[in-house]
Amino acid sequence: MNQVSALSKKAIFREIENNMFIIQFFHWKDKEVLNGRPWCFNQYLILLQELGPSVQPNDIQMKTSPFWVRIYNLPFDCRTKEHVTILASKLGEVLEVEDDIIEWDRSMRARVMLDTYKPLRRLQKTRNKKGETCWVEFKYERLPFFCYKCGIMGHTERDCQMKEDEGEEKGRQWGAWLKASPRKGMKIGRKKSSN
């Protein structure tokens, strides 16, 4: 894992339960690797959570992970941090909203703590400044495996618990189109556009 190799000091991994590990860091700065979440291994999401010293293993509930979410088809008069925060909060706790960089992308980005046990939300109803109802679309960066049938991370359609007819009835409502490629090379893009 690249993130682990970036540590300045060693870290200790201990397995406390099946598929549950404690990672102990020895330098406060190494904890910052958590900012690189979501971590994935073989396209499976690794849930990471900071623990206090008095936590009991039975009380640990690993459900959430931060993701960069992009909001598309946003009315131009809704491209404010306030409006994006309201929309992103429908998905979970909003950690950060990126400044509007309209020359770079049609979308706006927010970092949101998602409940990984809930289906990925694809659309959200909102109102423009005239009060007209419209729908905006969400896409997610660095998405791990998720099910195109129920929209939940951690399994694929083959292992889905949802009854076959439930999913078929509505048709596949999730798909690879929910994946947004992570934003890279923004500086290069900006340079180009200013030339």
Ligand SMILES: [Zn+2]
């Ligand atoms: Zn499923």
